[in-house]
Amino acid sequence: MMDTMDLRIFTEPQQGASYDTLLRVATTAEQLGYDGFFRSDHYLRMGDADGLPGPTDAWITLAGLARETSRIRLGTLMTAGTFRLPGVLAIQVAQVDAMSGGRIELGLGAGWFEAEHKAYGIPFPDRRIDRLEEQLAIVTGLWETKLGDTFDFAGRYYRLADSPALPKPFQNRVPVIVGGMGPSRTPALAARYADEFNLPFASLDATRTQIGRVRAAAEERGRDADSLVYSSALVACVGRDDAEVARRAAAIGREVEELKANGLAGTPDEVVEKIGRYREAGSGRIYLQILDLDDLDHLALIADRVGAQLT
Template sequence: MDLRIFTEPQQGASYDTLLAVAKATEDLGFDAFFRSDHYLRMGAGDGLPGPTDAWVTLAGLARETSRIRLGTLMTAATFRLPGVLAIQVAQVDQMSGGRVELGLGSGWFEEEHRAYGIPFPKEKFSRLEEQLAIVTGLWATEPGKSFSYEGEFYQLVDSPALPKPAQAKVPVVIGGHGATRTPRLAARYADEFNIPFASIETSERQFGRVRAAAEEIGRDAGELVYSNALVACVGRDDAEVARRAAAIGREVSELKENGLAGTPAEVTDKLGRYAETGSTRCYLQILDLTDLDHLELIAAQIQPQLS
């Protein structure tokens, strides 16, 4: 199972903090550094020093790392027009030498839209579907040809469909808990399906829905990567687990039930049970971005057991 580091900078992190985590991610042998795409802190606290933009951040990290994959869980379709998003992601992919992945979701946090004057439309899922068609269509258009699209929400006329990403195909990640429309979208557009903060049983059920949706349209369900995103709280002993849980304002018992909490042996065992559902990748949500020893522990005592 691949382990990726997943951060939530809207809770309070500067670019320099994210850079330190990304460099540790690379140095410690993790597969990728991903971040959320949010502009407002969730829950208590002041969120200082304030939000950082996901794709501005990834552009900087593209030039300051050399190996790890870089991406979003999930870019909000409400934040960017699809043509602009296709340009941004293609450019960052070029800047990274072909290491970018695009997680794209409908957007859901209405309060942050109000806080920064971003429209929050009712038809978010339908807009997401059109964005996926446009972004992937622009990238797939052969050089020298143009791309047009006539949708309910977006229209493109004779776009030169430039620039192109460095990769022949930027991996697209789609995720969520929806029982019908989400699996259908994943079957059509995704290279990877991710389910966030779900139990082993829920993950298995949702992966099954995605596989069935793929087979229904004649796609090999085995082409997709199936992954989880789970909060991580690992300690060498119970006292260290409790200290890390307290640092992020969570209870150990809740984290053990809903995330990956405990000693390295306990967490490795739980990851193995997720792997039995078909999951081959886990995004470890790291909430205390100053605790790089946490990453070192996971890299030293869990990652080798999953190789």
């Protein structure tokens, strides 16, 4: 038994998933007691996946799930800053937050997958981290503007004038997630704008190092470093025994030893031990990347045999 560790389900629908599939996973995750259901924000498959029936939009998906779930937190890892103008994104997220009764979280990143932009005619500009900084300032600034006041912003990439800064989210503050391994700009942006800092698929050493950078950046701003949540996203492949682990690894086209080295793979006890090492490295929340969205027994096993040891 270790200190409480939030477990959230993290899906990659661009690899192939309909809305109905995502709904089934989200409602199952809610019933099993997971803290959150999150999805990527991509429009093109990666690797050998067939990607069928085709991409689903992250915020349309979350709007639907907001009305069909009641407790579980919902959000993105990460919304691509290249896909939506920041003023429009602030409206969308605030509306979905209201639709959910205040259960939405926004992971916002710079965008990186150039091929999906080419495939769907989306501009892929340079200096995306500079644009992300302005996007974070605008989205949070719109939400924080007092009712009846207006919001103005004059940046290099975006300009807003006399905005009514509406609608407001249901929550007093929608949690904002920033993530990545950039050594300086990323920690600075997290320290300034984020409620949570996320590390995707990072080793224990990299996790320890990057969380240290973010904590230092927070302290440099005069912010309590403990006011941020620190989280990790890791692929999950858990089985009751070695044969079940191997079966689940084969179903997602991965090797067991590679998954054990780079993710959370093995028996429940092995995975609990690995999560404990991420806890020691500074992470207090785990996003379980689930790649086989038809294997709902996998979710049940993790909840019953892993989650039960983390509470």
